[in-house]
Amino acid sequence: MSIDLDPPFPPRDLARLMIRAADAAKHAFADAVATEGLTAQQARVVFFLGEPRQMKDLADHLHCDASNVTGIADRLTRAGWVTRVPGQDRRVKLLTLTEEGAALRRRLGRAVMSGPFPTDRLAVDEQEQLGALLQRMLEPAT
Amino acid sequence: MSIDLDPPFPPRDLARLMIRAADAAKHAFADAVATEGLTAQQARVVFFLGEPRQMKDLADHLHCDASNVTGIADRLTRAGWVTRVPGQDRRVKLLTLTEEGAALRRRLGRAVMSGPFPTDRLAVDEQEQLGALLQRMLEPAT
DNA sequence: TATTGTTATACTCTATAACTATA
DNA sequence: TATAGTTATAGAGTATAACAATA
Numbered sequence: 256m257s258i259d260l261d262p263p264f265p266p267r268d269l270a271r272l273m274i275r276a277a278d279a280a281k282h283a284f285a286d287a288v289a290t291e292g293l294t295a296q297q298a299r300v301v302f303f304l305g306e307p308r309q310m311k312d313l314a315d316h317l318h319c320d321a322s323n324v325t326g327i328a329d330r331l332t333r334a335g336w337v338t339r340v341p342g343q344d345r346r347v348k349l350l351t352l353t354e355e356g357a358a359l360r361r362r363l364g365r366a367v368m369s370g371p372f373p374t375d376r377l378a379v380d381e382q383e384q385l386g387a388l389l390q391r392m393l394e395p396a397t
Numbered sequence: 398m399s400i401d402l403d404p405p406f407p408p409r410d411l412a413r414l415m416i417r418a419a420d421a422a423k424h425a426f427a428d429a430v431a432t433e434g435l436t437a438q439q440a441r442v443v444f445f446l447g448e449p450r451q452m453k454d455l456a457d458h459l460h461c462d463a464s465n466v467t468g469i470a471d472r473l474t475r476a477g478w479v480t481r482v483p484g485q486d487r488r489v490k491l492l493t494l495t496e497e498g499a500a501l502r503r504r505l506g507r508a509v510m511s512g513p514f515p516t517d518r519l520a521v522d523e524q525e526q527l528g529a530l531l532q533r534m535l536e537p538a539t
Numbered sequence: 540t541a542t543t544g545t546t547a548t549a550c551t552c553t554a555t556a557a558c559t560a561t562a
Numbered sequence: 563t564a565t566a567g568t569t570a571t572a573g574a575g576t577a578t579a580a581c582a583a584t585a
Contacts, residue, residue: 392527436552
């Protein structure tokens with residue numbers, strides 16, 4: 256069995272699988288939250304707002320530049336789901352769910368919960384294994 | 398053990414983990430292929446073009462509307478990495494790598510291979526478990 | 540000086556709808 | 563009639579750079 260020095264691509268099968276799984280998960284999530292008229296990023300923000308959060312923390316959570324958060328927050332504000340509350344440090348604004356936003360968050364939770372998701376194809380014990388592996392993969396650097 | 402009727406969100410921890418893992422994987426992939434000046438979607442197309450493919454097959458692979466593939470293919474064409482070859486069925490165009498495109502594909506492979514990736518944090522046997530689970534999750538419906 | 544958030548800009552990706560050409 | 567691909571359009575996300583307010 257020879258080694259192919261010019262291997263078929265993409266190499267690193269795990270990376271390829273992760274990219275495809277990422278795509279599938281994001282699409283399923285986007286479809287679920289679209290039932291409430293939100294995009295995936297908007298929904299991630301709403302879920303993250305279990306408590307008020309700085310704009311900067313949102314950027315960290317979404318792994319995007321801080322300038323993008325302004326626009327996402329603007330759209331959620333326009334829809335009446337969040338407000339900007341000044342922080343003690345007067346540079347800071349705390350993005351906070353309105354009552355409508357909190358109700359929306361509960362509906363979104365049910366939508367994601369009840370909609371189809373790629374992991375549905377795995378047995379329960381496999382789902383647990385997958386969860387444990389992903390958690391270890393994502394846990395803060397030691 | 399009581400059921401929480403108004404549970405903390407996001408519920409369905411596995412979905413939440415998948416979304417975060419998806420994000421991490423996509424960012425790592427995007428960073429790796431950015432060294433060659435490509436976006437993640439462009440790189441996915443280049444990797445997919447191990448053999449000539451119909452535009453429609455690209456849309457299926459990327460899980461996006463066919464109209465988007467035109468633009469992505471245009472950008473890759475402008476850069477000199479792909480060409481459109483007419484198929485036997487004259488409605489069809491087969492997107493095909495140029496020689497420069499094939500060379501780029503090899504470089505991209507090495508970039509993704511050698512760059513950091515979230516799965517690096519797992520032990521080798523854990524990576525194998527993860528790969529097996531993702532493969533089962535993604536395999537065509539039976 | 541450094542940090543938080545915003546604005547301005549330009550580009551990519553995205554879906555929808557209408558279109559051409561083939562089958 | 564149906565399919566493959568394109569065009570036009572509009573909206574959302576993205577990074578970069580420059581900026582104001584505050585620390």
